[in-house]
Amino acid sequence: MLVVAAALIDPKGRVLVQRRKRSSEHGGLWEFPGGKVEPGETLPGALVRELAEELGIAIEPADLAALTFSTRLREDGRELALMLYSCRRWEGVPTALDAEAVAWHAPAGLGALDMPPLDIELARNAIPLLM
Template sequence: MRLLLVVACALIDADARVLIAQRPEGKALAGLWEFPGGKVDPGERPEQALIRELHEELGIAVKEPCLAPLTFASFAYAEFHLLMPLFICRRWEGLVGAREGQALKWVFPKDLRSYPMPPADAPLIPALIDLLGA
């Protein structure tokens, strides 16, 4: 089975809310909510990929020292096995905006389970609740 490495980020605002993005129509798993991020390109480190993806998707600039690894997901989909480290980030430059047609929402960790997520994302929630409180 093919291994797919994807990185995700829990952007945390001053109110201890986490940013989630809704997958737009036309994408796999459309309508589900997820943490921003994306695929790691060949030869790219996870942190580099995340910095690139956050700029592409949200228009923000993140410096590598501001990314802290928190946990990861390992999930077997039918076509591939997903390995997804989740980083947290509390500092970035620029205003968060939806650059790829996705809806964005700032959510308290205790409320994350109210948003339908891909199967790989849901197991990441307890670590965020432990970090930020319910």
């Protein structure tokens, strides 16, 4: 299963994360926004779609840069690969349309957030690249 996520970086160098709905898997934890890649989608195309659905913002695929990735074997035996892209340009104001909240954090502060296991690994890998 392929999943894509974005480290949206504002002009102050802060990164946007969103808090998962309490009723969802990993509810209440902070994560990079994104979602599953649907059949026939490219990775950037899926991320553009997911960010529009989750945050109400428009992004051009050319504004996404591959940053890092993380993988994990799920309980059902399938491998989950989570690809993190960075993005510094978008249109609109990121709004929590499919989450409890969004917040901006300095890269160094990402490691202190309660995150799902794959996002913890992504944050650990991405922090040096974002600073």
